Amino acid sequence: SAKGISNARVFAPYTVYKGKAAFSVSPLLPTFSKIDSGSASLKVDRRGCMMLTFWPAVGERKYDWEKRQKFALSPTEVGSLISMGAHDGSEFFHDPSMKSSNAGQVSKKLYIKALDGGNGYMISLTVTNNILKSNERFNVPLTTAEFAVLKTACSFALPHIIGWDWLINQSRNDMAGSPSKVNPQLLDLEWDK
Amino acid sequence: SAKGISNARVFAPYTVYKGKAAFSVSPLLPTFSKIDSGSASLKVDRRGCMMLTFWPAVGERKYDWEKRQKFALSPTEVGSLISMGAHDGSEFFHDPSMKSSNAGQVSKKLYIKALDGGNGYMISLTVTNNILKSNERFNVPLTTAEFAVLKTACSFALPHIIGWDWLINQSRNDMAGSPSKVNPQLLDLEWDK
Amino acid sequence: SAKGISNARVFAPYTVYKGKAAFSVSPLLPTFSKIDSGSASLKVDRRGCMMLTFWPAVGERKYDWEKRQKFALSPTEVGSLISMGAHDGSEFFHDPSMKSSNAGQVSKKLYIKALDGGNGYMISLTVTNNILKSNERFNVPLTTAEFAVLKTACSFALPHIIGWDWLINQSRNDMAGSPSKVNPQLLDLEWDK
Amino acid sequence: SAKGISNARVFAPYTVYKGKAAFSVSPLLPTFSKIDSGSASLKVDRRGCMMLTFWPAVGERKYDWEKRQKFALSPTEVGSLISMGAHDGSEFFHDPSMKSSNAGQVSKKLYIKALDGGNGYMISLTVTNNILKSNERFNVPLTTAEFAVLKTACSFALPHIIGWDWLINQSRNDMAGSPSKVNPQLLDLEWDK
Numbered sequence: 001s002a003k004g005i006s007n008a009r010v011f012a013p014y015t016v017y018k019g020k021a022a023f024s025v026s027p028l029l030p031t032f033s034k035i036d037s038g039s040a041s042l043k044v045d046r047r048g049c050m051m052l053t054f055w056p057a058v059g060e061r062k063y064d065w066e067k068r069q070k071f072a073l074s075p076t077e078v079g080s081l082i083s084m085g086a087h088d089g090s091e092f093f094h095d096p097s098m099k100s101s102n103a104g105q106v107s108k109k110l111y112i113k114a115l116d117g118g119n120g121y122m123i124s125l126t127v128t129n130n131i132l133k134s135n136e137r138f139n140v141p142l143t144t145a146e147f148a149v150l151k152t153a154c155s156f157a158l159p160h161i162i163g164w165d166w167l168i169n170q171s172r173n174d175m176a177g178s179p180s181k182v183n184p185q186l187l188d189l190e191w192d193k
Numbered sequence: 194s195a196k197g198i199s200n201a202r203v204f205a206p207y208t209v210y211k212g213k214a215a216f217s218v219s220p221l222l223p224t225f226s227k228i229d230s231g232s233a234s235l236k237v238d239r240r241g242c243m244m245l246t247f248w249p250a251v252g253e254r255k256y257d258w259e260k261r262q263k264f265a266l267s268p269t270e271v272g273s274l275i276s277m278g279a280h281d282g283s284e285f286f287h288d289p290s291m292k293s294s295n296a297g298q299v300s301k302k303l304y305i306k307a308l309d310g311g312n313g314y315m316i317s318l319t320v321t322n323n324i325l326k327s328n329e330r331f332n333v334p335l336t337t338a339e340f341a342v343l344k345t346a347c348s349f350a351l352p353h354i355i356g357w358d359w360l361i362n363q364s365r366n367d368m369a370g371s372p373s374k375v376n377p378q379l380l381d382l383e384w385d386k
Numbered sequence: 387s388a389k390g391i392s393n394a395r396v397f398a399p400y401t402v403y404k405g406k407a408a409f410s411v412s413p414l415l416p417t418f419s420k421i422d423s424g425s426a427s428l429k430v431d432r433r434g435c436m437m438l439t440f441w442p443a444v445g446e447r448k449y450d451w452e453k454r455q456k457f458a459l460s461p462t463e464v465g466s467l468i469s470m471g472a473h474d475g476s477e478f479f480h481d482p483s484m485k486s487s488n489a490g491q492v493s494k495k496l497y498i499k500a501l502d503g504g505n506g507y508m509i510s511l512t513v514t515n516n517i518l519k520s521n522e523r524f525n526v527p528l529t530t531a532e533f534a535v536l537k538t539a540c541s542f543a544l545p546h547i548i549g550w551d552w553l554i555n556q557s558r559n560d561m562a563g564s565p566s567k568v569n570p571q572l573l574d575l576e577w578d579k
Numbered sequence: 580s581a582k583g584i585s586n587a588r589v590f591a592p593y594t595v596y597k598g599k600a601a602f603s604v605s606p607l608l609p610t611f612s613k614i615d616s617g618s619a620s621l622k623v624d625r626r627g628c629m630m631l632t633f634w635p636a637v638g639e640r641k642y643d644w645e646k647r648q649k650f651a652l653s654p655t656e657v658g659s660l661i662s663m664g665a666h667d668g669s670e671f672f673h674d675p676s677m678k679s680s681n682a683g684q685v686s687k688k689l690y691i692k693a694l695d696g697g698n699g700y701m702i703s704l705t706v707t708n709n710i711l712k713s714n715e716r717f718n719v720p721l722t723t724a725e726f727a728v729l730k731t732a733c734s735f736a737l738p739h740i741i742g743w744d745w746l747i748n749q750s751r752n753d754m755a756g757s758p759s760k761v762n763p764q765l766l767d768l769e770w771d772k
Contacts, residue, residue, distance in 0.1 A: 009234040010225070012356030014268065027360055032589070043590040075593065080724035082731065145273035149351065152275060156352040158728065159735040160361050163591030167606055168739050202427040203418070205549030207461065220553055338466035342544065345468065349545040353554050395620040396611065398742030400654065413746055531659035535737065538661065542738040546747050 014153055016146050022063045023140040024053045027157040048161030050078050050154055054125045054138035069127045071110050075162050082155050089113040105131050120144050207346055209339050215256045216333040217246045220350040241354030243271050243347055247318045247331035262320045264303050268355050275348050282306040298324050313337050400539055402532050408449045409526040410439045413543040434547030436464050436540055440511045440524035455513045457496050461548050468541050475499040491517050506530050593732055595725050601642045602719040603632045606736040627740030629657050629733055633704045633717035648706045650689050654741050661734050668692040684710050700726050
């Protein structure tokens, strides 16, 4: 059964359903790989992110999951979100094909803007596809309470998406193995190179 | 013994006893179920909550647990509580039989209001039963210190009641199983559907 | 070796050494006991606390551990500490023999006071022994940075000293045991008694 | 494989690359040792720190890792960083050979200063070597978002670098071993010596 868990994928997004679209957020953890094939040491292979997903309403309380669009907030973009004050705004631009031959075909813009009166935030995703000449826009108003969940959950997740819970878990495992001689990180002191 | 723990239920509410009533709060974790019978993947079956319990004083330092009433704060309602400023108030309305044929028979109202002078909060639960023609009210004044415990403990619990600690635990288990090839979530990138 | 760890006691206080006294803080976790002998369910037997220890300087950079005095902050007192603003003060009074026949023989007073100019805090413990006619006082000035460590570390520890990490660990163990049927807490819903 | 993990070292720094230098931060956990050879009890042998690393740009998007310099923030220095307001500054001075015969040969100064207009911070490391008559300086401007990641990640890491996650893990292990009789810390009460 432990093995069953080990291979299990767990889905636990925080989701809000509003008039024109639904919005969910879920952490996507980093991946690690061995530094070299003979080594037990690991480095982050791909940094984690907070995955935002938007999908449109297509009727009363009906939403079309097939038309979903995603936006992956990097750790630094998460830092921007969690440091937003009650009257601030943030904008993020992504090109999912950046650095490939398809660069510029699709662009994604995420806006987060405080609503007038300080009663929450509007979160909007625009996806422009220059090949298909399409332009999709999702607007989801978040209450102050929903935004507080988003900030608190993102603050919780941030150390995990940068992989720091692994550093800490590592030490715990070291400890279990040999309580009297721990933490090879010790070798890496301030005055070392 | 590990097995004993695995089936154990742990009770650790944070409780305050005041003149007219006692109040306790405890996180109630989400439940998960397999996405389909052949799969090891899990989804949240029922979101967690913060369970608030009130029970009346029936004499000096005597409280009647049999007369307790409960109010389950959803994750978004927890977001509302933890974002309350020193002079704010919150109101929540629940119908425990919502969407059933008994809807409207019982209604519960929770008020949280800053006390004059900023010296804490009044937290009140009113339970109205339209069949029994009964109306119960619990008033519990919380000091600034007690409310700080409530906010800090709720902020800690929030990621857990939405199930995000499971996402993170999952990755840890993946890692233990195969350090060089991890995190199937990788397949679910920003530009995927 | 895992067994060795299981019985190990770990000492990791956060300590500051100042001119007249040293001060350390360390969390003391709650203890649990079975609800009844036949049950696997556990309840908090004794709530945890933050244990503050003071001991006097007896020479340049020399401190006398034998003359230490302790003060155990309850969860609510920790709430008071972590909600202190830059210009606030807190006072706590304890009688270690409260409710016993020795009540009133020894009293302990802890003061935390913002320093003029907002450059940190003075933390003072006074222990008065009416039998021995003794009165000991420890004064430790904390910088803003040291107080930030104290607040951050106490905020981290608070959910643990009230035992909520156990609630969460419990669910994790449930999960490992049977991924498709979890969390007996489910039976305890808002409308149950 | 669990054993493999136990000996693995994990690298997961949070890194920013700027025009003149790159900057990374990573927690370095404390080490523990047995209190005496016959005992299972452990004490912190060396406190953890947040390790900051700077290395210079040597061309467009090229950085020279061989020329890196490190600065180890102590827990109290981390407290200083995480309590910085939007217009504050911090300065830290280290002598890596302090208390040895090489004291004074090398000095390191770390400055963190809010940028005009509140749009982020400048973080600077100066390493002066009086023997080699060398002086190296690294300037890395951090956006508000990057500094928020730094603060959030350091706040997360602080309890871990002082070793408090071990205190908590210990109790969990105690529990697994004997659910009905836990926490030897109980013996160490407020009125004990």
